Amino acid sequence: MEQDNNANEHKKLNRRDIIKGLAALPAFGILGYGLWSHFGEQNAGKSHLLEDIGSIIPKGVPNVVQGDPVRIGIVGSGGRGMYLLKALGFLHPDELAEYEENALNDKWWSEYLAQFRAQDDLNVKITAVCDVFDKHAQRGMETGANIHRAGKGGKMAEQPKRFLTYQELVQSPEVDAVIIATPDHLHVPVAIEAARNGKHVYCEKPLSWTVPETYEVRKVVKDQGIVFQLGHQGRQTESYHVAKSLIDKGVLGKVSLIEVCTNRNDPNGAWVYEIDPEASPQNIDWKQFIGPAPWHEFSLERFFRWRCWWDYSTGLSGDLFTHEFDALNQILDLGIPHSAMASGGIYFYKDGRTVPDVLNMAFEYPEKDLTLLYSATLASEKKRGKVIMGHDGHMQLDETLLIMADPKSTKYADKIAEGTIEPNKPIFSYVPGQEKVDAITTATEKYFAERGLLYTYRDGKTFDTSHLHLREWLNCIRLKDGSQPSCNIDAAFEEAMAAHMGTISYHENRRVFWDSVNEKIV
C-alpha cells in the first residue's frame, strides 16, 4: 500500500521536476538582454543622419524613347569605337563566338554575355563607318551588320557603308548622328564638321586637343542646336549620383581638399598597345590620320600608340584626369579652376614618348575655398581612390561609397562623445545594386563594403555605363525638345579647359590662371 503511494508520488509532477525542467529559463532572460543590447547599439550605429536617403538613389533606367531608328555613323572603329558599338548592342560575330566559347566554362564570361544579350534595344541603325585603317573599317562594318547579336555564321543585315573620309560621312543623308572615337587630335575637326551638317554628336573624351578649337566647337554645337554628349560615361555611375545628394545635404561639412588619382602599372595602361602585324602604309590612310597634327613619316608605333605623343594626344591630363574631373564636376559643380600648377616627367617609360608617365597637378578654387589635387603614375598600381575631405567627414568614392566621420568634426561632436558615432569607421556605405543603404549591419557586409568587393555581384543587373550614356544621348535626340544630355557642351568645355590648364602649366613650368571674364587661360 505504502509502496503504491510512493509510486504514485513518483509519477506526479513535483517541485523538483519543475525546477529541473525549467532550468534553462534564466538563460533566455540573459539572451533576451543580449539581443536587446546588440540591436540597441546597431541602431545607434546607424546614426539616423541619413534616414531620408532612399529618395536619392537613382531608380531604374529611363525608358528608351520611342521613335524612328536613329541612323548612326561611326568615325573611328578601333578599340574604343568597337566598345561603343557593343554598348549600342552591336558585337562582331567572331567576338561574340569567342564570348560564347569562354562562357562555356567561365562564370564571369557567361554573366558578361548574358548581360550583353539582355541589354535593351536602343533602336539604332549603324549606317556608316569611317576609319583610316582598312581592317578596322571592315570590322566596324561587319559589326554594324550584326543586328541580331548573332555569332559566327548567324544571320546578318546589310553592312553599313564605308566612307573614306569623315567629311563625306557627315554629309551623308543616311546619317542622323555621329559617334566620334578617333584619336584626341581629330575630335574637334570631326565634331565641328558633323555639327555643321546638322548631325548630332557623341564625342569621346577629352573634348579637344588645343585651346582655340575648344571655343570653336562650343560655338558651332550651340549655333547648330544639335544634341551633344561627351563620352564621360561616369555621368551614369550610381555612386556619383548618391555622392552628390549626400554632399548637397552637408554630410561632409565644408569641403576643403579633394584628392584624385590614376594608378596603372601595365603596358596597356601606359598606352603601349599591340601593333597589328597586318597594318602597313598600304592599308592605312596616314595623311588623314595626321590631319591637323605636325607631319611625321609613317609610323606604326605612332598610329597604334598615339596616346604617347603630344602630336595626337592630350596626355594624362586629357586622357585620364578628365574622368576624375568630370566626376567631381558632376558631384560638386566645380567648373573651371581658378588656377593650375602641374609637374611630372617621363620617369618609367623611356620608349620615345613625349607625354609624361608621372603627373601631379594642383587646381585652386578660391571661390569655393578648396583645392583639387590630381596625382598619377603609370608605373604603380597602388590603389588610392577618390577622397573628398570635409571638416565633418570624408568620402571615399569608387564604385562603392563610404563616409567616415572626422574625429574632430563639429557637426558630429555630440554623437562622437555619446559613442553613437565612431570616427574613422564608416557611418554610411553605399554599394551599387544593393537596395538598402544604411546597410552595414553585419560584420561580413562591413568587411565587403570596406573593400569594395560587392560591386561585381549586382543582382545580375549590372549596366554598362557607356550603354546608359549613349542611351541618354539617343533619348535627347528622339525627344526633339531641345533637351541636352548630362555631359553637354558646357560641361565638355569646362572639362577641356581644366585639362588644358594642367597641360599648359606642365609645358611652361608655371602656374596658369583662368580669366573667367574673358574666358581665357593666362
Next chain:
Amino acid sequence: MEYSKTKLVTLILLRWLIGWHFFYEGMVKVLNSGWSSKMYLLDSGGFAKPFFEWIAGNETILNLTDLFNMWALTLIGFLLLAGFWVRIASIGGMFLLALYFISHPPFPGIEYIFPSDGSYFLVNKTLIELAALWILFAFPTAHIFGLERIFKKSFNRGK
C-alpha cells in the same frame, strides 16, 4: 542511461553552451531585417562552391535558404537550451554545421575573402561544434534536466 554527477554536469553544460550559441545566432538574423547569407555564400570555396553560388545567385532560393537558416538556428538553439527533442535538434544542428563546413572547408589552397579567426587545417571550430552535437545525440540529458522531464511526467501521469 545512468550518469555520474560530473558526467551529467558536463553534458548539460555542453548542451546549454551550444544551444546558447545557436539561439543567439538565429535570433540576431531573425531580428535583423536586412540580413542575408548572400555574401557568405558567394565567398564559399571547395568542391561545393558552385552549389552555394547557385543559391546566392537565385533570389527565390536565396530567400528561402535565409529564412530556413535563421529559423532553424533559432529553433535548434531553443530546443537544446530548453531540453526538448534534443536528439532531433542535434541532428538538425549537425546538418547545418555540415553545410557551413563544406561551404568554407579549411582545406589547403582555398582562400576566402572573409578572413578566418584562426589558423585551421582540415579541422575548424565548425567541425568541432558538429562533433560536440554528436556527443549530445549519443548522451541524452533532457529527460533529467529540461522540458522533456516535465512533459514526460505529465504525459505518463494518466497511465
